[in-house]
Amino acid sequence: MGKGFLKLFSSKKSDDTSKPVSQVEFLRDFLSKHNYVFSNDFQKNLEILKRKHLVDSFVVTNFDGSIVAASEDTSQSEAIMGTAMLSYIKSELSDSEAVLIKREEGWFMLFALDKKVFIVRAGSELASIELKSLALELSILLEENKEALKKERKIIG
Amino acid sequence: MARVIAIASGKGGTGKTTLTANLGICLAKLGKKVLLIDADVAMANLSLILGMQSSPITLHDVLLGEAQVHDSIYDGPQGIHFIPSGLSLDNYKRVDSERLSGLVSELTDNYDFILLDAAAGIEKNVLSALSSAQETLLVTMPTSPAIADALKTKLVAQRLGSKVMGVVINFVMGEKGEISKQEAAGILELPVLGIVPFDAEVRKSFMQQKVAPVSLRKTSSDAAREFQKIASRLTGIKVAESKIENQGFFSKLFGKFKK
Numbered sequence: 001m002g003k004g005f006l007k008l009f010s011s012k013k014s015d016d017t018s019k020p021v022s023q024v025e026f027l028r029d030f031l032s033k034h035n036y037v038f039s040n041d042f043q044k045n046l047e048i049l050k051r052k053h054l055v056d057s058f059v060v061t062n063f064d065g066s067i068v069a070a071s072e073d074t075s076q077s078e079a080i081m082g083t084a085m086l087s088y089i090k091s092e093l094s095d096s097e098a099v100l101i102k103r104e105e106g107w108f109m110l111f112a113l114d115k116k117v118f119i120v121r122a123g124s125e126l127a128s129i130e131l132k133s134l135a136l137e138l139s140i141l142l143e144e145n146k147e148a149l150k151k152e153r154k155i156i157g
Numbered sequence: 158m159a160r161v162i163a164i165a166s167g168k169g170g171t172g173k174t175t176l177t178a179n180l181g182i183c184l185a186k187l188g189k190k191v192l193l194i195d196a197d198v199a200m201a202n203l204s205l206i207l208g209m210q211s212s213p214i215t216l217h218d219v220l221l222g223e224a225q226v227h228d229s230i231y232d233g234p235q236g237i238h239f240i241p242s243g244l245s246l247d248n249y250k251r252v253d254s255e256r257l258s259g260l261v262s263e264l265t266d267n268y269d270f271i272l273l274d275a276a277a278g279i280e281k282n283v284l285s286a287l288s289s290a291q292e293t294l295l296v297t298m299p300t301s302p303a304i305a306d307a308l309k310t311k312l313v314a315q316r317l318g319s320k321v322m323g324v325v326i327n328f329v330m331g332e333k334g335e336i337s338k339q340e341a342a343g344i345l346e347l348p349v350l351g352i353v354p355f356d357a358e359v360r361k362s363f364m365q366q367k368v369a370p371v372s373l374r375k376t377s378s379d380a381a382r383e384f385q386k387i388a389s390r391l392t393g394i395k396v397a398e399s400k401i402e403n404q405g406f407f408s409k410l411f412g413k414f415k416k
Contacts, residue, residue, distance in 0.1 A: 017334025023301040024336060027308060027344045034312050052316060127281050129255055129288045133317045 042145045046071045049141065053134045055122040056106065060138055063087065068116060069142060075119075082119035086110040098128040111135055159268040160391075161261055163196070163290035163319060167306030169277035171296045172327040175359060177274040178206045179372040179381070183388030185235040186372075187396070189269040192230070192238045194261070196286035197276035198252050201242030207233055208368040209241065217243035219260060220252045226260050234373055238268070254285035261289045270391075279313045288317040295324040295347065299335035304344055311345060323350040325387060330355045351387035356380035 036052045038045050050057065050071050059075040060068040065083040067075060089099050090112070099110040102125070109120045111131040118135045120126065126134070164177045174197070181193045195203035195216060204210045212231050218224035219240075226240075233239040243249070261271060275286035287293055293314040297307040311321045324347045326338065331354075338349050358378035362371045372381045389396045 015332050015334075017332045019334055019336070020301050024340055024344065027301060027304055030305070030308055031344065031346060127255065127284050129258075129281075129284050129317065133288065136318065 038141075040148065042069075042141070042148075045141050049134065049137055053126075053130065053137075055120050055126070055134065057121045058134070058138070059119045060142065061117045061119065063115065063117060069138070069145075078119055078121075082108070082110050083117050086112060086117055098131055100125050114139060159192070159265040159271045160292060161265065161271045161273065161290045162292045162294050162322070163273040163275050163286045163314070164294050164296060165275040165283060165287060165310050165314065166277065166296045166303070167279060167308075167310035168297070168303045171298050171303055172353070172359075173277075173296050174203050174206055174274050175370070176294075176296050176325060176327065176353075176384070176387075177203060177272050178370040179384040180388055180391075181233075181237045181270075181272050182235045182370055182372040183385045184270050184392065185237045186385070187388055187392050187394050189392060190238075190267070191236075192240065192264060192268045192271045193233065194240045194257075194271065194273050195242040196254075196257060196273040196282065196289075198242050198254055198282050199249055199276060201244055203274045204239070204241040204244070205368065206363070206370060207239060209233060209239060210244065212241045215241050215243040216257075216260075217248040217252050220254065220256050221248060226263055234369065254282040257285045258289040279310060283310075284313070284317060287314045287319050290319050292322045293319045294322055294350070295345070296327055297324055297341065297345075298328045299326055299337070299341065301336065304336055304341060308345060311347070321347060323348040325349070325351040325353060327353045328355045329353065350390050351383055353383045353387075354379045 036048050038048060046069065057071045057075070059070040059079045059082070061079045061083050062068060063083060065080045067079050086099055089096055097111070101108040106121060106123045107125045109122070109126060109131055111118045111120070111128065113132065113135040116139070118131065118138065120131060120134065164173050166173050177193055181191045184191045193203060195201045198216065198220070204212060209231060214224045214229045216229060219226050219229050229240050231239050231241065264271060273286045273290055275283050295307045295310060297303045307324060314321050324341060324345055326341055326349060329335065329352050338352055342349050356371070356379045358375045359371045359380050362369060362374050365374070371378055372384050375381055385396060
């Protein structure tokens, strides 16, 4: 019994630790850089989506290649090329979900959802789960923008 | 309709699998129908913690399209159901973890809670687990590297559309240098749903002839009591403190002498 009693107290080590204050501050600051607050400005929201999903650019097109929305102004050639390529691959491999192409300047990814084609450029490849979540968020933004434009037109009319 | 919760941390060794097993058992004790899925397809070990390592049909077989999901469900302790991942590395590279989401949605009508034990890191099979769950519960430790990884996991989960419900801080020893509950909540901008103390009984649970989670083997231990409180917070079912077996100072002291 005495042995157990002594063991209990001898095992109590002194606490020589102290709070890593600068690291706590660093971590506090980290999250503030990843705050994604959407506004009524559609083009700004596209920029926020780019940062949130860690991609360089994206274009949303119809299957005929016409642009629905784009994060950059110079996306026409990408839209036509991407849509044509996806249509060709879908015609040959109808069950393909996404097309990922490694190019010198990064990855070029094609994904179809709800009759739209999502063309994404990024430094590293995205899993189709990530492409889908980006496409879903973009679809919501597009829908919200469409509603806002409708309302605007009604007010003007 | 089940609440599907991914248990993730970013960092390895924070106690994701231990929390998944014990939380599942505690939810079952509250009368909930619970399914645990080992979504760590590369380093599966939830089956070892539950003492159910010899399960012939696993998540690997289902994801490979070689078995039906219902054939991979096993009866676990305390009435929980369990889908193990394969322990062998043979099929791991062939498995398409992105099919997990479809599999989970087939099962939501049968349970109150489906808990997905995610892998460490933020690689593809973790993304699959996070995107299969409407909610994510983070597990971390009171140290800056663990909190940093939890922070990144939170951002990834949000990007995938999973709502991060809160954080559990594990391995708390009460040392001065530990990041406090308030600081962790402030950094992660999340509610702290549990503070699990460092408890040797958790480790000892793996060192038995018949392995069983601490919430079954030693319900009076500090960790087991905290797991029960977390389950209670998740369900909103209040459990009287006396029901969670209490162990006072003197019983702990005399317990030491008995050893």
